[in-house]
Amino acid sequence: MNRRLLFLLPVLVFAGLAGAFWVGRPRDPRRVPSALIDKPVPSFALAPLIDGKPGLATADLATGKPALVNFFASWCGPCRVEHPILMRLQRDGVALQGIAWKDAPDDARKFLRDLGDPFQRVGIDRDNRAGIDWGVYGVPETYVVDGKGVIRFRHAGPLTPEIVRDVVMPLLAGGKP
Secondary structure: OHHHHHHHHHHHHHHHHHHHHHHHOOOOOOOOOOOOOOOEOOOOEEOEOOOOOOOEEHHHHOOOOOEEEEEEOOOOHHHHHHHHHHHHHHHOOOOEEEEEEOOOHHHHHHHHHHHOOOOOEEEEEOOOHHHHHHOOOOOOEEEEEOOOOEEEEEEEOOOOHHHHHHHHHHHHOOOOO
């Protein structure tokens, strides 16, 4: 009986752990929770990426008007996929602020030159200091910031027309998704 118990014990422990991991797994990996929701934007100040266009700092996000803050990189494939959506938002008058994340400045400038620059301000976060403070896991990531500089929403991954329609636009209008 003791030998049988010794044989079954590792199997039971493995089954228990596997069950716990299965139940606790995230349902949608893009919906990683952010500890910054309903909190002020972290304190940061980024140098400008593009000559003649301002960089981005905390104070630029407490203007009385809501804004989108988009972390992007030239080496990011999904950033290219979402870029037409950002361009459309810019044409529709949405205040877009960009942060080039962990990217070489020349490469990020070429990315925006080739695909279009939808941003009012673009800062460069080459060393990931701002990204760490914002809790960025990877790019693209987009944040909705209200006019008081409070983060209201975070989306990891490329924006889709549905996310923009159902979540982003209602938040920018001052409502709830």
